[in-house]
Amino acid sequence: MRNGLMIQVANLTKRYAGHTAVSNISFTVERGEIVGLLGPNGAGKSTTMRILACFLPGTSGTVRIAGLDVFHQSDEVRRRIGYMPENNPLHLDMRVREYLKFRARLKGLSRKQSRGRGDIVMEQCGITDVSRRIIGQLSKGYRQRVGLADALVNEPELLILDEPTIGLDPNQIRSVRQLIKGLAGNHTVLISTHILPEAEMTCNRMVIMYEGRIMAAGTSENLQRLMSNTNQVIAEIAAPLADLNECWAQTAEIQQFDVSPAEGEYFRCALTARNGLDLRPIVYSLARERGWYLRELTLTRYSLEDIYVHVTRPDEEKEEGA
Amino acid sequence: MQAYRTLTRRELARYFLTSTGYIIIAAVTFLIGFSFVVLLLKLQQDSTLMPVTELFYITPFFWLILLLAPPVITMRLFALEKFSGTFETLMTTPVSDLQVVLAKFTAALIFYVVMWLPLLGCVLIVRHYTSDPAALDAGALGTTFLGIVLLGCLFISLGCCASALTRSQGVAAMLSLMLSVSLFLLSFLAKELPGTSSWQAQALGFFSLVEQMHDFARGIIDTRPMVLYLSLTAFFLFLTLRAVESRRWK
Structure with a gap:
């Protein structure tokens, strides 16, 4: 045995x-x-x-x-x-x-x-x-x-x-x-x-x-893999804040975004894709089109912590809503 | 069987690994010493027909020891294990609930008997200094100890039961003290009832521990109290077992 x-x-x-x-x-x-x-x-x-x-x-x-x-x-x-x-x-x-x-x-x-x-x-x-x-x-x-x-x-x-x-x-x-x-x-x-x-x-x-x-x-x-349908990309870009916000809002592939200031002129954008798309090529081409300086572009791998928060959250959201 | 022996030894060792055991023995020896002084004073006065054991029994300290010691001995048995969590590690080893209950009861009873040994010392001192060997009858001494052990079984099983019901040693001690004192007081209630022929008085008469123990101290063995004490012991141990098992259905 x-x-x-x-x-x-x-x-x-x-x-x-x-x-x-x-x-x-x-x-x-x-x-x-x-x-x-x-x-x-x-x-x-x-x-x-x-x-x-x-x-x-x-x-x-x-x-x-x-x-x-x-x-x-x-x-x-x-x-x-x-x-x-x-x-x-x-x-x-x-x-x-x-x-x-x-x-x-x-x-x-x-x-x-x-x-x-x-x-x-x-x-x-x-x-x-x-x-x-x-x-x-x-x-x-x-x-x-x-x-x-x-x-x-x-x-x-x-x-x-x-x-x-x-x-x-x-x-x-x-x-x-x-x-x-x-x-x-x-x-x-x-x-x-x-x-x-x-x-x-x-x-x-x-x-x-x-x-x-x-x-x-x-x-x-x-x-x-369980989390892969909610891929997230981090991009650090030097551009006016208003432009960034407007651009992400207009891009159909992006479901959710969060822009926060990084050092200098750079802003750190956390972008969540619709349907598990890889956003990296899209972000790159947008940056090139508009002449923005792009210094970082990463696809985040979910840590166990994210998974944990993800699976234990649905009820919390319900509670918050109630 | 191995688990039972291991547990009994461990429980017994616990009294002597901590100060509890020594404190209990010291307190009991102190009370027995008091009784001994009272007894010697009585012996110095008029001549009496009572055996030494009976003289000892009628000092007030006897029941004090009998009622106070068992709750203190037993309060720890289950309550402390539950409080500290070791109950969980104990019950997840391949031992049965019955083994645990019996081992704890046995260990407490052995300690209880050890605790009474100074009495034997006192009696031997009397024997050494009296010229008359008839003053100390081995039979009467035997029945006195039999009575002490039988009552001990009863009060200790009661204490086990109280300890198995709670996580707090204090609550366990108070509960068993309250129950054993109530049982003890039944003897006086029987005396107070008018007319000894009424059924209430007769029923209560079966529980008159004071009279029964007096008989044992006089050297009389009556089987009725023996049966009563042993069956009550079995009953309380059964309740203890149920309380230990209660985690399965609570």
């Missing part, structure tokens, strides 16, 4: 008294993938992860992990996963080595295995030098790594990490990210985050959630 699907979520819904946290979502994750679950706070990421980790049952729909149902074969599933909840709760009164041994024993490892695995994951997460320290006295970065070591201690097939880098400083974020990247291949990893660059750097694929629904899913390139 090296290949195949690790996570299969079908029509999953979770309702709490009064509100729906997750509404009818479906997605799959293949073995060995690192998938990012993205979305603003309150999008239903944590709820989804809790259901995957067998902490909460869904209201309806099915979730299978490694082919096993999370509700009916919960014990078997829990043996196969490593879960790190949001805010990484730990027993602060224990020593690192002691804690990992305790967790390994809880996860069903034998005494000998738990000692061996404890040493391996401490090495892997770079916490061997603090193994005798009390967890409550460790810095946040170290605690986070202890949480990761705990999730890894039973050699899980699937790692579920809820906001693993929250509250860390940039260096710590980098080291945790590096650690997660190093896990690819041997483990399947599902990470939730609302920090976009993080997802872009670590994940093969992304699932964007908003208000309990999946708004978009796919690789970074796929998501780029």
Whole structure:
């Protein structure tokens, strides 16, 4: 069973008294993938992860992990996963080595295995030098790594990490990210985050959630393509402001424009095309016709941030309109 | 079984890794010491037919310990785990809810028994200094401890239940204290009711913990209170289990 699907979520819904946290979502994750679950706070990421980790049952729909149902074969599933909840709760009164041994024993490892695995994951997460320290006295970065070591201690097939880098400083974020990247291949990893660059750097694929629904899913390139029907061109041109405004307004291919002053006589124009046209040749020929100085002409590639804003915006606009 | 043992050991260790365990034991030893002083003063006065354990039981400190200690021992069990979030990491390991409940109950009960050990020390001191070996009957001592453990089971299961219902240790302690004190006060209510033959009085009579414990301290084993305490313990543990499972249907 090296290949195949690790996570299969079908029509999953979770309702709490009064509100729906997750509404009818479906997605799959293949073995060995690192998938990012993205979305603003309150999008239903944590709820989804809790259901995957067998902490909460869904209201309806099915979730299978490694082919096993999370509700009916919960014990078997829990043996196969490593879960790190949001805010990484730990027993602060224990020593690192002691804690990992305790967790390994809880996860069903034998005494000998738990000692061996404890040493391996401490090495892997770079916490061997603090193994005798009390967890409550460790810095946040170290605690986070202890949480990761705990999730890894039973050699899980699937790692579920809820906001693993929250509250860390940039260096710590980098080291945790590096650690997660190093896990690819041997483990399947599902990470939730609302920090976009993080997802872009670590994940093969992304699932964007908003208000309990999946708004978009796919690789970074796929998501780029999703945006391609709204191409944007940036042009820096030295010309009178009125001329520029008039010209863009008259050009039929341009749907939307925004002109802002740049250094010197130049103005920075952000032009959005109708129907996904590439505006560069049009802008160039216009500039030549009118004798404007053109010093920059670029087709913007959408960053994940734009995609994210794009897919999570429709509701905001509605709210503004209301 | 492995998970149960691991958890029990961990829960028990927790009392001794933090100051809580030591503070509880110190407070209880202090109260037992008080009782011991009262007991010695009584022994110095007139001769009495009561066994030493009964003399100890009738000091006011006995019920103070029995009612105050279990809420403090149990308040942390579930409430703290829920508050700190470790409940989530615990329940996502392959352990069953029943194992978790039983492990926490066992650990609290073991700690409770350890907490009572200074009493044994006091009794042994009396034994050492009395010329009459009959002054201290091993049987009466055994039944006293049996009574203490059985009542402990009841109050600790009640405390587990209170702790499983909330995220706040304070609320858990107050809730279990309130419930156990109410249960304790039922004994006095039975006495106040006119005519011991009325069904209300008889029903309440089954719950007269004061009388029942008095019997245990005198060296009498009555199976009725034993059944009552054990079945109430099972009932409260069942409620605890339901409260732990409630995250699945809430």
